[in-house]
Amino acid sequence: MSDMMENKGVVETTDSMYFAPLLPWQQELWSQLTQRVLTSQQSLPHALLAAGMQGMGKRAFVWRFVAWLLCHERDRHPTGxxxxxxxxxWLKSGTHPSLQVLPIACMPTGVDHADNTEKLSSKATDKKNAKAVSSSTLKIKVDDIRALQPFIYQGGQGMRICVLDHAEQMTVAAANALLKTLEEPQAQVHLFLMSDAPAQLLPTIKSRVQQLALQTIESTVAVDYVTQALGHTINREAVSTAAIEQLIQLANGAPLAAIAMAQAPWYDKRALWLTTWQALRSGKRSSVAASDYWQNQLDVKEFIQLSEMMLLDLRRVCLGLSALQNDVNLTAILDVYQPADSGLVAFASSLQEGKTALQQNVQEKFVYDKLMQELASL
Incomplete structure (x- = not known):
């Protein structure tokens, strides 16, 4: 993933997960799949994979399609x-007898700002549950797959759907157990796998599922959608088409990620980050003072996101590539001073260590202090 944006509104209830408006770039695929089901000319694939970077809306599509497949009136409602x-x-109440979801933490439950990039939320990305949910919670273990077997093989119970979110989190044993189900498809049983990192899926799994074409979005469609969603302003400032295009480029072409980025507290502090870096590097400000200042500006997790974005562009320019950000003076600064590549690598490592420390409940102040010391030496 929230304060999730629809075309002009905000998603606030669980049922919105299943009944939200279709995203513009998903219209063609929706029509293709629903027609296959309604005309019976081609059967729906037994297993489908929705994969790719966050911010493309893959989870939004899957949950909407799951709701439509299970709907008793789908023949009269082809659009949803x-x-x-x-x-x-049943879906609204979270008690549908023909739907099983793994991990349990990913069952749609509400809204969450952290999952803006996927349009939908889950317990796995709910800030209220963030401390209780870790990467281990997202693991899909062999016992989880085995527990699905009675549901899958019960027979004579109508359509049944299994959704495996964060499928790349399956253990090897779990993936091997799932292979049997993929190799022996059962009538009216459909599996949906979702993954932000499909490269981590076992090749044997990927070879037995059909990937949904959700990753290609025309630039004009993306620009129009992001512009409409932001209402022509970013942080109360008028936004140009160039600014929208920059957002989309920074988000690797993912419109929902671009919207989330524009609304993130850190996005309008990119120039301030550069100013702090220069002040630290020149000795005009101490790392302690900088840490104290930034603790009043951003949550440390947001500062890490900001730093990752700035580091990405720093490395690009140092490699002789053009900067992705044209609204800050990064290139001018690097014309005067370029950090060593070893320093950039070390700072990137420090950002990752900071994330790990936060997961281990290290105090934010200590993480901030460490990052400012590293930034001062960059």
């Missing part, structure tokens, strides 16, 4: 689940 039948009511 009816929201009123018994099946839709």
């Amino acid at each position: 689940a009816c929201t009123k039948c018994e099946s839709c009511q």
Whole structure:
């Protein structure tokens, strides 16, 4: 992933997970899949994979499609689940007998700002549950897959759907257990795998699923969507088409990620980050003073996000590539001073160490102090 944005509104309830408006760049794929189901000319693939970077809306698409497949009135509602039948009511209450989700933490439950990039939220990205949810919570273990077997093989119970989110988190044993299900498809049983890192999936898994074409978004469609969603302003400042295009480029072409970035508290502090770096490097400000100042500006996790973005562009320019950010004076600064590549690598390592420390409940002040010391030596 929240204060999740729809075209002009905010998602606030669980049922929005399943009944939200279709994203513009998903129209064609939606039509193709629903027509396959409605015309019965081609059966729906037994297993589908929604994969790719965050911010493309893959989870939004899958949950909407799951709701439509299960909807008792889908023949009369080709554009989305009816929201009123018994099946839709079960989804709203989170008690659908024909839907199983792994990990349990990823069952749609509400909204969360952290998952803006995927349009939908889950317990796995809910800030209220962030401390309780770790990477280990997202692990899909062999016992989890085995526990699905009775549901999958019960037979004669109508359509049944299994959703495996963060599928790359399957252990090897779990993936091997899943292979049996993929190799022996059951009538009316459909599996949906979702992954932000499909390269981490076992090749044997990827070879037995059909990937959904969700990754290609025309630039004009992305620009229009982001512009409409932001209402022509970023942090109350008028936004140009160039600024929108920069956001989309920084987000690797993912519109939802671009919107989340524009609304992130750190995005308008990129020039301030450069000023702090220069002040630290020249000795005009101490790392302690900088740490104290930034603790009043941003949550340390947000500062790490900001630093990762700035580090990305620093490395690009140092390698002779053009900067992605044209609204800050990064290139001018690097014309005067370029940090050593070893320093950039060390700072990147420090950012990762900071993330790990926060997961281990290290106090934010200590993480901030350490990062400012490292930034001063960059």
